[in-house]
Amino acid sequence: MAVQQQQEQQQENAYVSWHTLIEDYAKSQPDKVFIESLDQGKRITFREMNEWCNRVANFLKARGLTPSDKVTLIGKNSIESMIIYFGTLKYGSILNPIFAEESEENIYRIVNLAQTSLILYDSDLHLDKGKRPSAQWISFSEFFGNEAAEGELWELLRDQPATFDGHLGDARDAGLIVYTSGTTELPKGILISRDALFCMVDEISERMGITEKDRVLEYRAYNWLSSTLLTILTSMMRGNTLFLAKKFSRSRFPDWVKKHDITVSSGVPAVFSMLVNEPVPLTRGDIPNLRFMTSSSAPLPVETHLKFEEMYGIPINQAMGMSEAGWMVGNPPAKRKMGSVGLPLKHKEVFFLNEDGDRCKPGEVGEMVVKGRAMGSCYLKGDGSTDVFSKEGFATGDLGYMDEEGYVHITGRKKDLIIRGGINISPMEITSRLLEHPAVAEAATVGAPDKIYGEEVVCFAAKKDGFEISEEELIAHCKTTLPDFKAPKKIIFIKTLPRNQRGKVAKKDLLKLLEG
Structure with a gap:
């Protein structure tokens, strides 16, 4: 199928499998660079990606995996991780991606939650064999473009055929598991069907106007749904x-x-x-x-x-x-x-x-x-x-x-609303006012328990280098535009705000500072 036909199908909202997209770009623009790893100093073309995806697909087929089986990938942003990523999607089993920076405890909990039987993991991860959930664990290292490659997965992939015709399942089957950012004790796992995944990529790539001419930079973890849709899968859908x-x-x-x-x-x-x-x-x-x-x-x-x-x-x-x-x-x-x-x-x-x-x-x-x-x-x-x-x-x-x-x-x-004396207060409004001050680099607002009002407004602020400001001055700054009941009762200066892996302010950690 030509690139123009693919794009026409996408515009008509017709489902196109990742198997088809990968095959078609390998034919229409085989020597174009698909991914360049800025840390590894390596490039992989659309043709090379297709061939390696086929080896992964044949490897999964040889193990008898079905559309309902889950393949867990634990790695970092590398060409090898992307080969496993797209190879699993092309074959048709469910991809369960975990980023290497996740804690060992959470990795095991997520593996158990997904009930996956095959885990492909980066050999740089030193996981305690005695604690691993019961499953087949296969390590991989840098095998693409490496004549001295070694490792379990490399041994299993190198002799696999570079062609594959046995794509499994259909649009209604589950294709991907993603996880929430962890506001609960354990991130929640969410199943996304292949059709929904296709539509998610189609709609955001269209809104952002991504075309085959684009050169897109991504440095966020590959298991975030935002990077999955906007950059990683979009690059295969649009051919950039x-x-x-x-x-x-x-x-x-x-x-x-x-x-x-x-x-x-x-x-x-x-x-x-x-x-x-x-x-x-x-x-x-x-x-x-x-x-x-x-x-x-x-x-x-x-x-x-x-x-x-x-x-x-x-x-x-x-x-x-x-x-x-x-x-x-x-x-x-x-x-x-x-x-x-x-x-x-x-x-x-x-x-x-x-x-x-x-x-x-x-x-x-x-x-x-x-x-x-x-x-x-x-x-x-x-x-x-x-x-x-x-x-x-x-x-x-x-x-x-x-x-x-x-x-x-x-x-x-x-859930973040501060209810002070029965009045709802938005933390974003107070935080925005704090950030208007030239001495404030970053800020966050939380509701602290209060015996009289139920909750009281408390802020955390990080000063810019070379700037000085007192708590009283910053509260006075807030009161120039905010009514007294919204103005912070207390401002705590902090070197930097605690954040989770996705860059969101960890308000639970701020509340712990208040308790301490």
Whole structure:
């Protein structure tokens, strides 16, 4: 199938398997670089990726895996991890990706939750054999382009045929397991069907305007659904080149985007905050083809957004998603709205419900609900059963509203609301005010237990290098625009805010500091 026919099918919302996409690009643009690993200094073309995926598929077939079997991948952002990643998708079993930086305890808990029988893991991980769940564990090292390659998986792959015709299953079968960011003790596992996964990639790549000419930079973990959809799978769906780094590096970022002529880069609020507070040598003239950076995973303060664009001249394009639903809304690059996370994507219906359960009018704040074809199917349970999502819609827990033009604005999280004397207070409002002060690098707001009001507003703030400000001065700054009942009762200065692996502020850790 030609590339043009693929794109026409995608526009018509017709499901195309990853097996077909990988095969077709291997034929239509065999020598084009698909992935360049910035840490390994290696490149793999579409033809080479297809051949290695076929070896993985034949290896899985030889083990008798079915569409309902799960293959766990534990690795880092490397070409070898991507070969296993796409090889599993091409074969047709369920991919269960775990990033190597996950704790050993959580790795075992996730393996048990998924009830997987085959685990392919990076040999750099030193996992205690005595603690491993009962399953087949096979290690892999850097085998692509390595004449001296060794390791268990390499021994099993090297003699496998480089062609494969036995794709399993259909669009309705589960294709991927993703996990929430861990706000609960154990991240929740979510099953996504192949059709839903296809639609998730189709809608976000279309909204962001990604084409085969793009050169996309990704440094977030491959098991985040945001990176899975926006960069990794999009690059196979659209036929562009992906530049992959193991993690973000402030010092290397300018060289990455300049040397490789990056056109689209991923981003998270923590990265933008870092680049604003610790500037790097990078100007718009250095990177004329960088169209935009994306921002997701956590709210991006307007102050940080404006300052970053002022300093570097790089547009930030905000979008929003969650593990249960993929990307839900996103700003069209040509029609961005500052402070908004964008318009609903084409396979999604997004609306807000008030406390009475009625749909909100434009501008009315309520809880966000999303439904549609591009949604996760269910939560996995430890006993092997599932908790199926309602077809009526998934309540995200986010508070916000839709304006007259259909753009979505987020005002906070329902569970994070501070209830002071019966009045709801949004932590985001107070945090945004703190960040307007030139001495504040980053900030967060929580509700602390209070005997009189039930909860009281307490803030944590990190000062910029070379700046000094007192707690009293910062509280006074807040009171210039906030009513007294919203102004922080206490501000605690901290060197840096604790964050989880996805860059979200770990508010539980902040509350522990209060208790201590």
